[in-house]
Amino acid sequence: MKIALLGTGFGQAHAAVYAARGDVEVVMFGRDAQKTAKVAGQFGFASSTDTDAAFEDASFDLVDVCLPIPLHAPYVLRALEADKHVLVELPLAGSLDDAQRVVDAAARSDKHVFVDMFERFIPANQALFDAVRDGVHGRLEQLTLWNLTAHLWPGASLGLKVLPLEAMHSDMDIITRTLGLPRETSVTTVARDEDSGAVDATFRFDGAAARSSVSSLLPKAWGARGGYTATFEHGVLDASSTMGFDGKPTGTVTRYTADGTHELDLPPADQYTAMIGHVMDVLRGEADNRIAPDSVLDALRLTLDLDEKVNGAR
Incomplete structure (x- = not known):
């Protein structure tokens, strides 16, 4: 190839x-x-x-x-x-x-x-998608996603002009894949300067709510951290991950139910390696395309709506 x-x-x-x-x-x-x-x-x-x-x-x-x-x-x-x-x-x-x-x-x-919808290949996210698809904990009622990062990429802006499209699109994909498109979206922003800021967005659905918070206001010692809390009718999935200067993330997913607390045993996976591996599998005829352009339209629609609320019409 x-x-x-x-x-x-x-x-x-x-x-x-x-x-x-x-x-x-x-x-x-x-x-x-x-x-x-x-x-x-x-x-x-x-x-x-x-x-x-x-x-x-x-x-x-x-x-x-x-x-x-x-x-x-x-x-x-x-x-x-x-x-x-x-x-x-x-x-x-x-x-x-x-x-x-x-x-x-x-x-x-x-x-x-x-x-490159790399987040679809993160094992913690796959656990969430599977739980929603299989209904093992009932209906998803509340989803909170967060990503707080320092400036780990020299020269790259992480200000309000770029955060919705370049840092929140993956969250919008997770939201639309699990809950669909919202009835209402509201946004709060903070800008330290042109290259550093934070966006907090909330989404209303029929019988459910979601939130996505992204910030680039953290010091370098913080690195990058993120995760989600997914509250279902009969349980909770709570995921967290940390990425330091080595660029290698670590993470956990914990399930909380009436039976107690259980940490899920997830396979280790680098999302970019997994994504490109999937591309090669499809081109060899060994898999169906999971990241085709028609599968991202709802996420893009929500991302562009969010971007307009943050930055106005472009």
């Missing part, structure tokens, strides 16, 4: 996974030749500034788009037109119209489109 990896920023998270695999050949593409060569060299990859080659070179099987959000939908569409499979960072697009264009193009194509 030959992969054109577009982007030297967040693309490094994907690059680290590819570098650990023995079944892919990767060329990293970027605008700055010196920077691109330096980053690509850290992973043992070739580099290029000729982005057109990612689409025009017939030897590339998959285009991996890790570029700014406005380029997501256009580059996915270009990849499909070039008869390539494509993996795109979340969110799929900056508007529902662009997202729908991708969905329609993917439906017409025999190529796969994958959206």
Whole structure:
């Protein structure tokens, strides 16, 4: 499998996974030749500034788009037109119209489109999805999600302008997958400066409520921490995770019921490794696509609504 990896920023998270695999050949593409060569060299990859080659070179099987959000939908569409499979960072697009264009193009194509909904591969989240699907604790009545982080990515803004689309989209996916779309959304924000802030959003459903809190106001010593509390009719699932400077998270999920307290035995998994592993499984015909573009529309709709409440119409 030959992969054109577009982007030297967040693309490094994907690059680290590819570098650990023995079944892919990767060329990293970027605008700055010196920077691109330096980053690509850290992973043992070739580099290029000729982005057109990612689409025009017939030897590339998959285009991996890790570029700014406005380029997501256009580059996915270009990849499909070039008869390539494509993996795109979340969110799929900056508007529902662009997202729908991708969905329609993917439906017409025999190529796969994958959206990096990495949170679907986190074992703690899978435990929540399974509990809702199987109804083992009755109906989900209240869901609280939280993510509090320091600035662990040099140069990256974590201010109000970017938090909804780039930091809360995964929570919106969890909410819509477990409760659907809400009847009402309300938002409270705090801004320390352009690059640091917090968003607290609450969502009303028929017979249920949800909340998502994200903050980048923490000191570096804090690292990144997050989790959820899911309250069902007959039990609670409580998850927490911590990520330090090594970038390797640890986490637990505890179940509380009338029978007592039980810590779930979950398999260890890195979400990006699992996501890219799933992409490869699908391309080999060994799995069905769990992160296709049509599966993310509700989450994107809620994310864009949240973004408008935080930042106004763009």
